Amino acid sequence: MSGGSGRRPPVVVAANWKMHKDPPATGSFFREFRASTAEGGPRVLVFPPAASLAAAVAARPPGVSIGVQNIHWEDKGAFTGEISAPIARGAGASHALVGHSERRHLFGESDADVARKMAAALRHGLVPLLCVGETLREREAGRVEEVVLRQLDRALEELPGARADFLIAYEPVWAINTGRTATPADVEAAHGTLRGRLRERLGAAAADVSILYGGSVKPANARALMAADDVDGLLVGGASLDADQFADIVEAARSR
Numbered sequence: 270m271s272g273g274s275g276r277r278p279p280v281v282v283a284a285n286w287k288m289h290k291d292p293p294a295t296g297s298f299f300r301e302f303r304a305s306t307a308e309g310g311p312r313v314l315v316f317p318p319a320a321s322l323a324a325a326v327a328a329r330p331p332g333v334s335i336g337v338q339n340i341h342w343e344d345k346g347a348f349t350g351e352i353s354a355p356i357a358r359g360a361g362a363s364h365a366l367v368g369h370s371e372r373r374h375l376f377g378e379s380d381a382d383v384a385r386k387m388a389a390a391l392r393h394g395l396v397p398l399l400c401v402g403e404t405l406r407e408r409e410a411g412r413v414e415e416v417v418l419r420q421l422d423r424a425l426e427e428l429p430g431a432r433a434d435f436l437i438a439y440e441p442v443w444a445i446n447t448g449r450t451a452t453p454a455d456v457e458a459a460h461g462t463l464r465g466r467l468r469e470r471l472g473a474a475a476a477d478v479s480i481l482y483g484g485s486v487k488p489a490n491a492r493a494l495m496a497a498d499d500v501d502g503l504l505v506g507g508a509s510l511d512a513d514q515f516a517d518i519v520e521a522a523r524s525r
């Protein structure tokens with residue numbers, strides 16, 4: 270369990286739609302989405318593609334927060350194709366994914382970029398959801414702890430002082446979009462490592478940081494993953510595109 274104090278981080282269930290759903294499909298999703306988002310249940314976050322952000326902000330039910338999948342670290346400037354934290358905020362986003370493995374591995378985002386993005390998000394009042402996770406090769410080489418701790422430490426490097434107003438997602442790269450899910454034991458080990466480092470850095474405030482698991486989460490495995498120690502929520506890609514499946518996962522997260 271998350272420490273002896275009894276204080277536990279909020280439960281958060283997040284949908285990463287990646288490059289799926291235009292504005293009309295975004296509206297349809299929210300008309301079909303039936304999970305209860307009342308106070309006291311899991312907090313629900315949805316990360317649509319940037320061009321569907323306004324549609325999501327307009328169509329979401331109360332209690333659902335909307336975020337962007339990526340931000341640039343500068344506030345403004347000649348960066349064609351990029352979105353800054355102030356622009357995302359102005360468009361209605363309250364959260365930002367930072368360092369998703371597809372950004373790191375397909376678009377060459379470095380730990381240093383991730384650190385600057387974390388700082389930019391917090392500077393402008395966007396809650397960052399920092400993604401960390403090892404590749405299959407790193408896992409097979411026994412380097413899971415080293416990799417996730419390096420990613421966490423580097424991501425927090427540019428923050429002014431100790432901040433606990435962010436979220437983490439542990440997403441083993443080999444489990445994303447592959448149908449392979451980490452076992453609850455794998456997840457517990459990685460989440461425990463991350464929680465330990467948060468305690469070293471933040472003391473009691475470590476209990477304010479929700480650590481989500483992501484990687485082929487489905488309605489069928491959500492409950493078992495939520496039962497693992499130090500799992501405070503789920504980051505869902507493929508299964509979040511279907512309003513019923515995502516609602517089932519939100520319901521499963523209520524079980525913690």
Ligand code: PGA
Nearest residue numbers: 445446484485505506507
């Ligand atoms: P997946 O994606 O659920 O489709 O594996 C998770 C993610 O990339 O955040």
